[in-house]
Ligand SMILES: CCCCCCCCCCCCCCCCCCCCCCCCCCCCCC(=O)SCCNC(=O)CCNC(=O)[C@H](O)C(C)(C)COP(=O)(O)OP(=O)(O)OC[C@H]1O[C@@H](n2cnc3c(N)ncnc32)[C@H](O)[C@@H]1OP(=O)(O)O
């Protein structure tokens with residue numbers, strides 16, 4: 417019997433960010449392994465024209481929850497969706513709901529965050545810092561609370577190269593930042609943002625670091641733990657391999673490469689690609705929830721959920737396997753044949769951006785205009801290049817995260833728990849994982865049918881022929897122009913032609929002699 421699964425039975429659990437990538441997998445695993453849990457409260461806001469109830473209904477009816485519905489048929493009754501907006505005071509939760517949350521909650525998993533790299537500092541602070549502070553104040557009023565688990569990121573201290581399982585202070589106190597966001601106007605915030613974030617690349621990593629400081633400062637006598645996952649990718653094993661439902665991290669770029677938009681990216685192929693499957697993160701999170709509640713460590717423990725020091729993979733190997741998978745299972749209706757590569761420096765990167773990204777987009781838009789359609793490729797390409805510029809920081813560097821607490825926890829688990837809540841990334845076979853990841857993107861994100869693979873392959877063959885034709889035509893035009901303008905090019909041309917002529921004449925003569 418799994419001790420962790422038994423621990424969650426009968427518990428009332430509060431999850432923020434349950435509609436997000438990690439939150440969904442966390443809920444799924446909880447229901448699948450502890451179907452006797454009492455209730456999961458989720459804080460949800462209406463979005464994209466859907467009410468909170470409609471959003472929950474959609475999640476429960478997705479493929480991810482198919483197994484859960486077999487194991488826990490009353491899952492609908494065990495989810496209590498509470499209307500909440502983490503950007504508002506008291507999260508805009510009604511008095512009755514708040515009362516219920518405060519009096520019943522046993523465990524809190526705080527996953528909600530803005531993960532956008534370019535979010536305005538005011539918004540990123542509101543969600544990643546202020547909301548965390550408010551949630552901790554709420555938690556301190558929960559008499560039955562056993563553990564509060566905060567999800568941060570391994571990149572909150574990406575300005576360092578070696579990162580320990582400790583909280584590093586930021587130069588400006590989070591409380592001062594929170595206060596200043598209330599009275600500074602947007603223009604001034606824009607001006608001071610680069611100074612505040614300092615040597616971090618974006619507002620996301622900066623505000624996640626501030627969030628950790630807030631957790632430390634507001635911890636009071638709560639049992640708190642912080643989990644720092646690296647780049648969270650598709651599921652490895654559970655509930656099935658390859659599940660992914662958003663474009664964050666590598667997923668969007670894999671699509672862009674598979675559809676032939678992304679041709680080059682400035683990155684170091686030998687740098688560590690610190691990916692971690694989402695089900696591994698969730699297993700560690702649940703194990704940490706159990707350990708924190710049962711063993712009550714004296715101080716706030718931080719757990720790195722990373723792969724680099726235990727089972728490293730680099731970007732070159734990952735990119736290579738991604739491209740190899742496209743050969744077997746190509747994406748449908750590609751713009752060009754997938755053929756991406758890493759470039760080493762800014763100059764070659766700018767060259768390839770002009771030649772392989774912008775020029776084909778301009779040519780295609782010209783073709784769309786000629787055929788009476790609306791041009792769109794330049795816009796798509798601009799967006800892609802913006803995304804690429806934001807992730808370049810992460811594919812040109814390697815980090816070292818120590819994992820003492822994570823390894824300690826692994827050794828504390830029973831063999832059964834090590835199996836059911838496996839977070840031992842040493843067992844991960846990267847090539848298999850990446851292949852399943854690409855397949856998962858095709859099936860669950862792009863919603864493409866496997867039956868369309870022969871047609872997709874045919875389409876790639878046509879694109880290859882167009883590519884050869886286009887290059888030959890381009891070469892001939894360039895050559896013709898050169899010949900018209902340069903005596904030297906003409907001399908070379910006559911030399912080649914006369915050489916070919918002599919060569920052919922010699923062959924003809926020798927074959928006539930043989931006869
Ligand atoms: C030894 C030698 C061997 C050589 C071998 C050679 C092989 C070569 C192979 C080459 C490579 C081939 C394959 C490539 C695979 C690898 C690529 C590397 C991937 C690296 C990824 C690293 C990521 C690192 C991140 C680490 C940070 C820490 C992790 C975290 O803690 S948080 C999670 C990370 N967060 C994110 O990823 C969020 C990023 N998103 C944003 O910040 C924003 O969305 C934005 C990208 C800035 C865009 O903002 P906008 O306002 O412009 O747009 P908006 O968000 O409104 O969306 C507009 C439309 O764009 C779509 N979209 C959104 N995000 C993405 C995305 N990431 N990619 C693509 N498209 C995206 C969105 O859906 C909208 O579309 P619409 O709805 O149709 O309009």
Ligand SMILES: NC(=O)C1=CN([C@@H]2O[C@H](COP(=O)(O)OP(=O)(O)OC[C@H]3O[C@@H](n4cnc5c(N)ncnc54)[C@H](OP(=O)(O)O)[C@@H]3O)[C@@H](O)[C@H]2O)C=CC1
Pocket residue numbers: 432433434435436437438439459460461463500501502503526527528529530531543567568569570624644645646647648649662664665
């Ligand atoms: N994905 C990754 O690569 C990594 C993620 N992390 C961390 O893991 C956690 C989960 O990330 P992930 O699941 O990928 O992120 P997602 O963007 O998929 O999910 C974010 C969640 O936060 C919720 N949320 C955002 N704003 C509000 C708001 N104002 N009120 C209520 N809820 C809100 C979202 O709700 P809604 O659906 O309504 O928008 C969503 O449920 C985050 O803390 C992130 O920093 C750490 C390392 C890597």
